C-alpha cells in the first residue's frame with residue numbers, strides 16, 4: 001500500500017506544538033511578533049499573506065501588517081525594513097515575493113537583518129545552512145525534512161535526487177538532505193538522461209515547475225516521492241509536478257497536491273518566528 005504523506009495533518013501537529021510553546025514563552029514574558037510586508041496587490045500574494053497572518057493568530061504570534069502601494073519606491077521599502085530591523089518588538093520580517101518590477105528583490109532580501117530573516121533567504125542564512133551553522137532555514141525544504149522525519153522515513157545513507165535548482169527550494173533542499181547524511185544529486189533543465197538519474201532515487205523531490213512532468217517512467221519502484229509543484233491544469237484542477245495517479249501506484253509514499261508540501265511552508269515559517277524568541 002502506498003502511504004499518503006498528509007501535510008495538512010503534520011503541519012497541524014507542528015502548529016499545535018508551536019501554540020503551546022508560544023503560550024509558555026508568553027508566561028516568561030517573551031512575545032513573538034512577525035512583520036508582514038506586501039507591496040502591491042498581487043492576488044496570489046494576498047492569499048499567501050492572509051494564510052500567514054491566520055497561522056500567526058492561531059499560534060498566538062502577533063503580526064504587524066504593512067500593505068504598501070504598488071508604486072512604493074525601492075528606497076521607501078528599504079527605509080521601512082531599516083525601521084523594522086531596529087524595532088526590538090519585531091522578531092521576524094517577511095517581505096512577500098514577488099515584488100513589483102521596479103524593486104530589486106536581491107537588494108531587499110539583503111536589507112533584512114539576518115537575525116530577523118524568517119524566510120531564510122538572506123545570503124548569511126544560506127551560508128550558515130551550507131556550513132552547518134545554526135540559522136534560519138528556507139521554509140519549504142525545512143518543511144519537507146519534517147514531512148519525511150515525521151513519516152518515519154530515514155534519510156541517512158539514502159539516495160536522494162532533487163529535480164530543480166532554485167535558491168528557494170532546490171539548493172537549500174540539497175543542503176538539508178546532505179546534513180541528514182543522504183547522498184544527494186541535483187538535477188535541472190540541462191541534466192542529460194534525467195530519467196536514469198531520477199530512477200536511482202530512494203527519495204525523489206520534484207521541484208521542476210511543470211505540471212505533472214514526473215510520471216512513472218521517472219520513478220523507481222518503492223521510491224518516496226515529494227511533490228513541490230503547484231499548478232492549475234486545463235480543467236482548473238490543482239496539481240503538482242508529479243503525475244499523482246500514475247506515480248502513486250509505484251511509490252511507497254507520496255505527497256498529494258494540495259495537502260502535501262504546501263501547508264508545511266507556513267508551519268516552518270511559524271517555527272522560524274518562534275525560533276527568534278527561543279534564543
Ligand code: GUN
Nearest residue numbers: 094095096097098119139
Ligand atoms: N512568495 C512565494 N513563496 C514565498 C515565500 O516562501 N516567502 C516569501 N517572502 N515570498 C514568497
